[in-house]
Amino acid sequence: MEENRGLILYGCKLAKDLEENLPNLANHRDFFLRSCDEIIMAFSRVKERLSHEVFHRQLDIGIQEWLRSGAGTSTDSQAMNLLNAQAILGHSSSSAFSHGLELIGHETAGGRDLEGGADRWRGDRVPEKPTDALNLSPGTSFKRCRRRKDEADKIVRRVPAPRMGNLDLPPEDGFTWRKYGQKEILGCKHPRSYYRCTHQKLYQCPAKKQVQRLNDDFYTFEVTYRGNHICNIPSTATSATIPPPIEHGTVSQTTAMQPPVSHWLSIEVKPSPQVEATPSILDTLAFRYPGTTGGAGPSSSSNIAASGGGSAGPSGPRFPDYQPVADFADVMFNSGSSSNNSMELIFSSIDENWDNARAKKH
DNA sequence: CTGATTTGACCTAC
DNA sequence: GTAGGTCAAATCAG
Structure with missing residues (x-):
């Protein structure tokens, strides 16, 4: 234990x-x-x-x-x-x-x-x-x-x-x-x-x-x-x-x-009463990885945001707050790019989606 | 004007 | 006495 x-x-x-x-x-x-x-x-x-x-x-x-x-x-x-x-x-x-x-x-x-x-x-x-x-x-x-x-x-x-x-x-x-x-x-x-x-x-x-x-x-x-x-x-x-x-x-x-609240990994990582209905942090972090979890596999092309602003589907990602993480993994592991600009892709992706999310709220 | 950085002087453990 | 750590006045930057 x-x-x-x-x-x-x-x-x-x-x-x-x-x-x-x-x-x-x-x-x-x-x-x-x-x-x-x-x-x-x-x-x-x-x-x-x-x-x-x-x-x-x-x-x-x-x-x-x-x-x-x-x-x-x-x-x-x-x-x-x-x-x-x-x-x-x-x-x-x-x-x-x-x-x-x-x-x-x-x-x-x-x-x-x-x-x-x-x-x-x-x-x-x-x-x-x-x-x-x-x-x-x-x-x-x-x-x-x-x-x-x-x-x-x-x-x-x-x-x-x-x-x-x-x-x-x-x-x-x-x-x-x-x-x-x-x-x-x-x-x-x-x-x-x-x-x-x-x-x-x-x-x-x-x-x-x-x-x-x-x-x-x-x-x-x-x-x-x-x-x-x-x-x-x-x-x-x-x-x-x-x-x-x-x-x-x-x-x-x-x-x-408590760790800095600004960081994507530091926020919202808290047990909730809906824990049975939500994926583990493993699923969230690893949903792009084949064979590492029993959750969503690499074939899933949807990321967390794509699941509709946080509505929890039966098998889709269910952590809307992990949008940056999802995009992070998306860019790093699905882009198929070997360029050295991966980090730029990541951060631009994160920024854009944050902006989009913010725009939706207003 | 305020807060951060620089840098020589000072303090203290060894 | 020496070296590492800190202080604080001067200077810089926004």
Whole structure:
């Protein structure tokens, strides 16, 4: 049972990573395909392992846990689930994401005494861990342990760097960051850039990241994330949509850790009472894949939107909100094109259909 | 005018 | 003492 949950989390995580790095994948079509395959494989494996009833129960649990913990913000148990899932799938460092969106490390406090000892603390700094921030009360003074603390909750990823345009553009990951420093690092050819969450002041959001090019690969960033976002504001949010700051100590885990709501995979993935009548997320993601699900196969030429604005037919796709995903798969796997412009096709397709959908509403 | 970036100085773990 | 991380004033951009 635990393995199934891990597989679901793993699939969601892969999909989330892929989503976050879409802007950087224009020239990585093969990698993109491998990533899609891996996502499908993860979910397919779950489906194989479970009877229909049990599957839905697990999916609910998995998605709820994923949403509760926040996509891309691994807790220890989540990391373990992901590792278990990778083991089940027979992946190690050779997985698709190991080549591009490689999660190369997740370090936690691991029993080290990071808070105590003879470290000096300063009262004028905010804590760096979300849990600390959540427990903040006005006037509380905080001890500060800089370097040793930084080893905790560190997640290191490698992501493709842009090859055209602004080469220094940091990889897009769904959040807005403010650069607060840059430094030459000993033994590194390229400087390291330091970013913190744009909403750090408003929300005391402790999230930070460091971006550095690899010595031997100019076109790959190594991104180190520290601290989880508690602001829950995606990069695409307008100022009008940004909610007021949540008072310390009152933030719920669910609210605080949800992934950015702007992303196609992050939205509307929630169990509903109609779950029996709706396809699983597997069907939604994989309906174009022959042999991966028992649902709609590759022969189906209808996509989600074509099923009539969300009316659930007996066998057709039934997730109107997944229109972008459907088109995504449509372009990637049915276009038969081997051109390098696939990504443009995808995004233009998505944009057009969103526009169409919006136009229909009005 | 406001918010983001740059960059030299400062702080702290090792 | 050194290196990594952060601060904050100056500067830039929208």
